[in-house]
Amino acid sequence: MPERTDGVADVTGTGRKRTYSKGMARQVVDGWTVPGFTHVRELGSGASGRVVLAVDDVTQTKVAIKYLDRRLDGDEAFLSRFRLAARRLAQIEDPNLVDFYDFVEAPHGGAAIVMEWVDGVSLRRVVDAQGPTGPLAALSMLGGVLVGLAAAHAKDLVHGSLRPANVLVDGDGNGRLVDLALAPPGTEAQSGPVYAAPELWDGVAAGPASDIYAATAIFYECLTGHPPFSGRSQSALAKAHREAPVPADEVPGPLRDLILAGLAKKPSERPASAADFLGAVEEAAVAAYGPAWEAQGRSRITELVKQTQALPEPAPARGGGRAPAKAPAAKSGGRGRLVALLVAGVVVVGGAGGAAALTLGGGGDDDKKTVQPPPSPATSGTPSPALPAGPGPVNPAAAAALATQVEQAVARTPSGAFSYRRTGGAAIKAQGSFALAAAASPSYQMSVSGQGADVRRPAQARLVADTTYLRSRNTWRPAGANPRTRGYVNLVSHVRWSSSVSNVTTLLRTSTSLRKTGASTYQGAVPLARLAQAPGLGPLYAEVARATGAQQVTFVVQFDSAMRPLQIRVRAAGSGAKPRSQLLHTSYSRWGQKVSIPAPRGAG
Known part of the structure; x- marks a missing residue:
């Protein structure tokens, strides 16, 4: 039976057009799917939509497709903002970012994100299962996060709601960032309250400085097993972020200056950029642990990932971090390895086992x-x-x-x-x-x-x-x-x-x-x-x-x-x-x- 075509669009500006169809093999959201892909299985669902594993019919490449919840694809303000972000995301190729392939919209409603399918676990799950990672693994994670942020910031993109659930650790120990620019403006603090910079609680728009703050809070949690600030309510947590002294004495002495710089209350007192902070991280790591720090840290985080993957799957998570008791929990459901990761964003983890070696060759x-x-x-x-x-x-x-x-x-x-x-x-x-x-x-x-x-x-x-x-x-x-x-x-x-x-x-x-x-x-x-x-x-x-x-x-x-x-x-x-x-x-x-x-x- 021939496929019925409802529209054609080139959303990302890559010159590649896709046809959107109602009536394909499997319904996902209101009866439409992104054409050109064969669905394999559903990976999970969250407040922002469902994620499925699919195969590109032309290249046979496995991808993950996120079908956005109607509350998002019906929000024209969000869509207008994300269309611009999508064009920029599609232009970024960085090993510390999950690759963004396409943002597609059906002509009569419905939107989806096509992205890289990656094998790994979230940093949230690693820390929950293993506790503190140790300083070398924590430094390796911070370095990877900053590399990814630097690539995004260079394209005038901010993450906005960075938290451990948004850091995917693959089988080689690389920290890969997902969910960039998915938090609607004004919701960033609520999306990741434990890691939200003081200015976000005051209604200031997310920027590179707030991403650096969140990255440092994640680093702190890797070092200690808990985030730097806590509170029984969002108002108490906001007050802690704004006023409480940075508890730097809980981290190893050589790393305290990094914590103090990244968690500075004022954005102007934090490192000027993710790239600048990365330079300071490398200098501190070499001074404290020697030139082989990154190799040793990567080896340690890889070991922790393997240990975590061997554990029973956790119950579905309710948030991207350790939210305060009264914080509103994001809806979560679905099944598969990714359920704990799919919370209000795009977190994609591969299927069983380690990353498979794919067939590819070179020459010429x-x-x-x-x-x-x-x-x-x-x-x-x-x-x-x-x-x-x-x-x-x-x-x-x-x-x-x-x-x-x-x-x-x-x-x-x-x-x-x-x-x-x-x-x-x-x-x-x-x-x-x-x-x-x-x-x-x-x-x-x-x-x-x-x-x-x-x-x-x-x-x-x-x-x-x-x-x-x-x-x-x-x-x-x-x-x-x-x-x-x-x-x-x-x-x-x-x-x-x-x-x-x-x-x-x-x-x-x-x-x-x-x-x-x-x-x-x-x-x-x-x-x-x-x-x-x-x-x-x-x-x-x-x-x-x-x-x-x-x-x-x-x-x-x-x-x-x-x-x-x-x-x-x-x-x-x-x-x-x-x-x-x-x-x-x-x-x-x-x-x-x-x-x-x-x-x-x-x-x-």
Whole structure:
């Protein structure tokens, strides 16, 4: 039976039009669904609407669709404001924000948000289940929240009602923000009263300073297990936010200045921006816990997420935070893993198990020019220089020996999974699997997306024998010859080199100041001019140098007990009045798992 079309709209301004239909396979809100998607199951519902898991009929990408409650889609003032916010949200690609794809409206009523489907749990559930996270995990969460806020604020978007239920922690320990700009003006304090800045209680519009306040209150709760202020009623809570001294003595001494700055009563006394606060957080963390703080914090929060996922599902939550006793509770219902997260906003968590490695590959002309050499054991019979038993400097000979040790360890288990993110400039994110082979180019499968209309949606691809294949519907095709897929080919090439084992070993061998900072963690610095000459990696770091104006990169790499990489963070920071920076972060897991990445049958 042919589909009946009721209207066409391009709401986000991306140039992509969707047709809205009444009479599709499943009714969700008043008999209409967003066309172009097949619904899989309902994930949950809340005061602002229902969320379903769906699959894009064209790309086969899983998405989450939030069908707004009639009270919102019938509020023209809210819709007018959110249409503008939606255009801006659709332009943001940041690893600490849940990707926003579309805001769609039916011509005769009904509205929905199409967004990224993510696997993880809310920070609310983690803290409720595990208690205080510890300072390193709390710092890691605060850093991720501030990165996401900085990206939103750069587009003149504020969250407005930030709370732990709006921070989704994925399987790699990344804090992902959801529900941006969903609180109608004037309701922000009531939406997250425990975390609402003093000015919100006075009717002042939400802004970057109030988001920073909420982020700091969340940080405080991660450190102590409870929010900084409480009250038996909303009026008592408002008074505490306005007048009560900040209880900074309950947090570790090195972090008290961060708490005092972020929870300052006056907006003008808080950090000038999320980016400025992030710089202060990094400085305090390095001073207190060393340069490997972020890697250790991410490892800890990942452990807490796994422990939380193993626990029985909690009863449906009534609010995004620990609301005062007399605060009005948001309606909650539905079923599935997300029930506790779906409160007055868009919080989307994936289904069973950890994040699956998706099939995606890279290649193209650039990849054919430079082939990553497979790791191989050392053949020299010369004894390797001794590595330091404890923290301290590593001389060049020992650094080379360390790199060889890493290559040997990887050669024994030459396959695994990875997750990659680039922040700063044009964001990139990817996850997938890889298989290394002697005397042959490594093969990759991944899901990858970037910033820009042509690469914003996650694509599935494979890289086999230096050829990139992209999947469209159920068909795989070589990507190099199609101009429309060139953007994805470039992304795959970037991810391939950034996440390669040769990147790790090259950084070790070329470092000019390598130090061992922990049992299995090393920190170093390398001039970008030297990296730009490295085989295979040269184009990657030449691009980094052009984008940031930096002269060198610093890195922190952590290994497992077998000396296989667990994660590596590479940072390039320029100088000047408006310094530009980039962070390349790769996490590795499941070393030695069986991975088969064949060329797709019939692709050609």
